[in-house]
Amino acid sequence: MEGCRWTAAGTLLLASLLLSSRTARSEEDRDSLWDAWGSWSECSRTCGGGASYSLRRCLSSKTCEGRNIRYRTCSNVDCPPEAGDFRAQQCSAHNDVKYQGQFYEWLPVSNDPDNPCSLKCQARGAALVVELAPKVLDGTRCYTESLDMCISGLCQVRREALLCHFC
Numbered sequence: 001m002e003g004c005r006w007t008a009a010g011t012l013l014l015a016s017l018l019l020s021s022r023t024a025r026s027e028e029d030r031d032s033l034w035d036a037w038g039s040w041s042e043c044s045r046t047c048g049g050g051a052s053y054s055l056r057r058c059l060s061s062k063t064c065e066g067r068n069i070r071y072r073t074c075s076n077v078d079c080p081p082e083a084g085d086f087r088a089q090q091c092s093a094h095n096d097v098k099y100q101g102q103f104y105e106w107l108p109v110s111n112d113p114d115n116p117c118s119l120k121c122q123a124r125g126a127a128l129v130v131e132l133a134p135k136v137l138d139g140t141r142c143y144t145e146s147l148d149m150c151i152s153g154l155c156q157v158r159r160e161a162l163l164c165h166f167c
Contacts, residue, residue, distance in 0.1 A: 032064065032065075032066075033058055033059050033060035033062065033064045034056050034057070034058060034059065034064055034066065034068075035056050035057040035058075035059050036056065037054045037055070037056045037070070038054050038055045038056060039054065040052045040053070040054050040072070040074075041053050041054070043074035043075045043139075044074075044137060044138040044139040045074075045075050045086070045137075045138075045139040046075055047075055047077050047078065047079035047080075047083065048075065048077075048078065048079040048083070048086060048139070049073060049074075049075060049076050049139055049141075049147070049149060050073070050074050050075045050138065050139035051071050051072070051073060051074065051138040051139050051149065051151050052071065052072055052073075052074045053069055053070065053071050053072075054069070054070050054072075055068060055069050056068055056069075071151050071156075073149075075139075085108060086137070086139065086140050086141070087108040087110060087119070087136060087140055087141070088107065088108045090108075090119055090132075090133070090136055090137060090140070091106035091107060091108045091119065091121035091132065092105070092106060094106050094121065094132050099123075099130065104123035104124065104126070104128070105123070105124040106121035106122070106123060106124070106130075106132065107121060107122050107123075107124055108120075108121055108122075109121060109122050109129055110143065110144045111143050111144060116142040116143055116150065116155050117135055117136055117140070117142060117150035117153050117154060117155055118131050118133065118134055118135065118136065118153075119131065119132045119133035119134075119135070119136045120132070134153065135150070135152070135153035136150050136153075137150075138150065138151050138152065139151075142155035
């Protein structure tokens with residue numbers, strides 16, 4: 001899989017709340033109870049479209065209005081053909097883990113209209129379909145024929161530079 005990998009930034013870690021480098025507080029932040037936005041995280045993927053996030057802290061014991069996390073797209077270059085499907089990579093990562101006492105080769109189940117951002121996989125040669133994770137990694141396409149991507153377990157409409165502000 002030369003030239004394409006997914007990184008630990010695909011999942012949000014509580015430790016990332018303690019960002020060491022802070023950017024200057026913007027004009028809108030100065031009058032609020034929020035600290036400045038932190039630096040952008042590493043991209044969740046190196047190709048095929050991923051997500052990067054930035055965090056900020058509430059400086060008050062009161063509840064701050066607004067979001068503490070924001071996202072933007074990154075690594076918007078095509079993956080080499082040999083890299084394979086990102087959802088398939090996530091399913092195959094479970095091949096060496098026993099499920100109900102035996103090993104399976106897992107294949108992706110795509111285009112689930114009810115929950116496109118869960119990791120559903122099918123055992124090769126069997127009718128067994130299992131949700132192996134409640135959320136796919138950030139940057140996974142919601143549907144095979146769409147550029148929309150899953151971020152923090154939710155399908156987000158993909159825009160040019162900035163995805164969304166939620167969580």
